[in-house]
Amino acid sequence: MAAVTLTNVIKRFGSFEVVHGANIDIADGEFVVFVGPSGCGKSTLLRMIAGLEDISGGDIAIGGKVMNDVEAADRGIAMVFQSYALYPHMTVEQNLSFGLRMNGNPKADTDRRVKRAAEILRIDELMQRRPKQLSGGQRQRVAIGRAIVREPQVFLFDEPLSNLDAELRVQMRVEISRLHKELGVTMIYVTHDQTEAMTLADRIVVLKAGNVEQIGAPLDLYDDPANRFVAGFIGSPKMNFLSAKVVDTSNSAAIIELVNHGGARLRKPLRDAFPAIGAEIVLGVRPEHFFEVGEGDCDIPVKADVAEHLGSVSYVYANAGPEELIVEREASRQRAGGDHFTVSIKAERSLLFDKSGARIR
């Protein structure tokens, strides 16, 4: 009913190209998150889908219909903005009904829709207040309510939670998830926060500098990133990257040497490609994929600098030569600063990237 399809979408501001041909297929009812660092073009993409920006090249279709020249109002979308964009001079009720009233929607229907939105979001009590008299979380609800009353086929969110404090953010995240289940409509959600992306999305679109780096389900991106950028961006704390060199290739595996760790070697089975012997490569290991001595395929000694204790786990910022590693440890095994210990890497729990950042499988 309302799938969204982007085909070779390009955006230029003047002669400055900020989106370089994006191809994204979003299924009806899917929750898709665009994630990437600030300035990578997420908002621009979203605003093009909304009809707030001209499309410099390519096509955007909603529900199978190309929308390039259709007004924002006629695309069947609703949008929630980062700043909430509530009309400061109107009450909550007026904010919710403004668009419908301006378009001559019958009053009874408007009232019904406003009431329903208020119920869904539990803001019935706030209807006569002005935005100034609301807390951040309440404003956020009203902004979402304003989108709900439009009964759109596609919801667009542009960093809706970034102005909230950490606790509210978690709470609203759950609410948005719930809303998606309840309404069952397509949602496109923009954020720079990978945690939000991981927790909310059916599928994540990772963007970098106007390019789509990878599209996939959260755990697929986590376990099987297409390149070093995605590997580093998804997951918190970040994946560790260790400089390495190929010393031998044989029997569908490469032997690599970790250059900053006293020549420690790892045999890494490969499937598709074999790098040249002597090539400089990078080994990626997630903090939780360091094992106890002997459990892995390659041991490296490190020195704990600082330990952050989160209760269930501790993150140890460890020093090994010029490289700083983040190691996740069970709380009971955490080390104090200055301790020396040895971690172990497993071949199947590590990823290889070539010098340009592309994945070697």
Added chain:
Amino acid sequence: MTSRSQARLGRSILLHLFLTPLALIWLFPLWMMVVFSTMPDNGIFSPGIELLPHDGFIDNFNNLQRDTNFVGAIGISVSVAVTYTVLSVLLTSMAGWALARYEFHGKGAVVAIIFGTITLPYAVVLIPQFIMVARDFALANTWIALIVPPLFNSLGVLFMRQAFSMMPAELFDAARVEGVKEWRIFLFVALPLARPMLAALAIILFLASWNNYLWPLLINSQPGAMTAPVALGTLIGLTKVSWGGIMAGAVMLTVPMLIVFVLLQRHFIAGIAAGAVK
């Protein structure tokens, strides 16, 4: 008392000792305007020093009304200033909105021309404006002549452009996504939010029109078509007029504005501070 608070007190006394006489000097002409307006002519032109008001305002006003139809002129001034203010606020805020909030072909050129000519002296356009309005359009001594030409004021456009571009863009995008027509976004979202700026602009424009002298002097010089300042100006320098009457007229032109100033000081100052006038 600590030496610190002593030093503060000393500085405070010095400040007031300096500022008070200056303030009195600054108020003096206005005070004297009021005093003169209540004195008979033979009192004004007497050797004594009179610093307090008398009770002759009504007589002076009657003299003024005898010399020129001042009440009629005030009527014209009020109507013209009100009409001008409404029209000018409307025109400049519409134009300011377009320049602040839309991308369109020729925008750069329009902005460049407005900015590029803003510091040109008004004197430059005086003669062609006069020829056009008086001769080509034959509109001298009409209200249109007083109201329409001064509407070109581009500072108002820049002021409103500034006001609108400081509002968060997402607000208008939100309305757009909701399918609200552009002119309704302007009327029901942008203008209500710009109320303080509109107030500042309106006050400044009203004042400018109320006090405008040169253009009305040139274009509406017939008795019966004159604005109040022009009517009053014709009396200055004549020999057989009542100076008490002139002062009564000056008071009638000034005191209402002073009251407005006191009541709406915040808007006034905002308007001037943002360079909306002149």
Added chain:
Amino acid sequence: MRTQNATAYRFLTPYLLIFVVFWIWPIISSFLISFQATRTVPWRFAPAFNWGRLIGDPAFYNALKNTLLILVIQVPVMIALAIGMAVLLNSPLLKARGLYRFAFFAPVVVGEVAYSAVFRLMFSLDFGIVNKLLNSIGLPKVDWFSNVTPAMALIMIAVTWRWAGYNAIIILAGLQSIPEDVYEAATLDRVSKVKQFFHITLPLLKPVIVFCAVLSIIGTMQLFTEPFLITERGGPGGGTETLGLLLYRQGFRSLNFGYASAVAYTMAGLAIAITLVQLWLMREPK
């Protein structure tokens, strides 16, 4: 933003029409008229007619000289005064701030005609309150209207009274936009209040002061009403004649539009020069 030509021009056109008809076209037209002999009908193109006359006209040089003289003396005095007013009004030590603000800002709303009339009365020779007060403290009377120097002084006093508060408002707004912590930091560094004024306040105020100066120069350059009404059409004997008055006299008394336009464009030239100086003063340091 999407490109929206039709919508944008619908909002813009009413203003643009007025702007073009009553501002842009007259600017061009005035320039053209200045090259035409307008004494006889039909007007004819005669480049040297007005400009040639202007260059040799002692009345023009007199008006130019007076205008520049007023500019050079009155504007700096007024700006300095306005800075002083603004700084003192901004002092946290000031009590009854509203009253002082009223005193200095009130002239801003007073019309040129009204205040010209008052100044004329206040400064009249035998019965003016100013001379009476001068006498009462043992000083001689000043004949403000019959001698050139006092007449010029009077014009400058009047203009300063009318506009100092206006500039003070702008400067005060500039002052209030300087963050308080800059001064707190300076105080902790033992920088005296006076040094703070010269090394923090003034440099930060520079753009505002330049703006005020340009506004004042361009306003004063067109000075008309004060010499027209206070010193009786530029008297004594042309001693306070300004370019504005010359333009009025030529354009609207003698109906000599060509010559008046040449005078107008002389003012425009000055204004453009001053604007360029401003842009140069405000340029970003490389």
